[in-house]
Amino acid sequence: GQNIDQPTEMTATEGAIVQINCTYQTSGFNGLFWYQQHAGEAPTFLSYNVLDGLEEKGRFSSFLSRSKGYSYLLLKELQMKDSASYLCAVRGTNAGKSTFGDGTTLTVKP
Amino acid sequence: EAGVAQSPRYKIIEKRQSVAFWCNPISGHATLYWYQQILGQGPKLLIQFQNNGVVDDSQLPKDRFSAERLKGVDSTLKIQPAKLEDSAVYLCASSLVGSSTDTQYFGPGTRLTVL
Numbered sequence: 001g002q003n004i005d006q007p008t009e010m011t012a013t014e015g016a017i018v019q020i021n022c023t024y025q026t027s028g029f030n031g032l033f034w035y036q037q038h039a040g041e042a043p044t045f046l047s048y049n050v051l052d053g054l055e056e057k058g059r060f061s062s063f064l065s066r067s068k069g070y071s072y073l074l075l076k077e078l079q080m081k082d083s084a085s086y087l088c089a090v091r092g093t094n095a096g097k098s099t100f101g102d103g104t105t106l107t108v109k110p
Numbered sequence: 111e112a113g114v115a116q117s118p119r120y121k122i123i124e125k126r127q128s129v130a131f132w133c134n135p136i137s138g139h140a141t142l143y144w145y146q147q148i149l150g151q152g153p154k155l156l157i158q159f160q161n162n163g164v165v166d167d168s169q170l171p172k173d174r175f176s177a178e179r180l181k182g183v184d185s186t187l188k189i190q191p192a193k194l195e196d197s198a199v200y201l202c203a204s205s206l207v208g209s210s211t212d213t214q215y216f217g218p219g220t221r222l223t224v225l
Contacts, residue, residue, distance in 0.1 A: 004152075033213070033214075041218065042114075042201060042216035042217060042218050042219055043153070043201075043216050044216070045213045045214070045215070048213065087152050087153075089152075094166070097155060097158060097165075097166050098155070098214070099155075100152030100153045100154070101152050102150065102151045102152045103151075103152050
């Protein structure tokens with residue numbers, strides 16, 4: 001099985017940088033996803049890591065350490081529209097099945 | 111490219127009633143997923159289809175939930191009879207291949223309230 005842990009809530013200031021952590025325990029690993037979900041909307045894909053290291057995509061970056069079962073999502077130059085829930089999902093080796101964490105609700109304040 | 115379509119967007123029913131949700135995936139996507147998302151939690155996989163075959167339904171409460179994907183395109187998820195704890199958003203997602211690296215694209219979801 002898989003177990004995923006993320007902080008429940010975080011608050012940050014507009015223009016700042018925030019790091020959202022995700023730790024996982026899994027019996028089989030084949031990639032880690034980050035999704036953004038605004039209130040009342042569907043999750044949208046942000047990033048995918050399968051190898052150790054940092055993946056950068058504009059203001060968002062994602063890091064993975066497979067040996068530590070750890071990932072983080074880094075958001076730079078925060079904007080008010082970044083207020084949302086950020087979901088960490090681990091893909092197992094069983095036919096692409098992903099297990100989601102409960103999400104981190106980020107509030108960006110002026 | 112059109113996204114994943116779901117209907118209805120909202121549904122309110124009383125416990126013990128039946129309800130059905132419909133999903134139309136992105137054209138060409140072989141894999142289709144149904145998730146249940148309870149308020150404050152992450153999505154939980156209910157069932158995964160590859161074309162019209164079931165790949166994983168280990169977390170589907172089969173005494174009351176059923177799903178089908180006829181012809182490997184559209185899918186319906188049914189709850190019969192509904193319980194109070196079924197109140198949640200039901201998300202449909204699709205992906206192109208179903209391998210371990212492809213990305214899932216989600217529909218807008220159906221928000222179910224069971225009274």
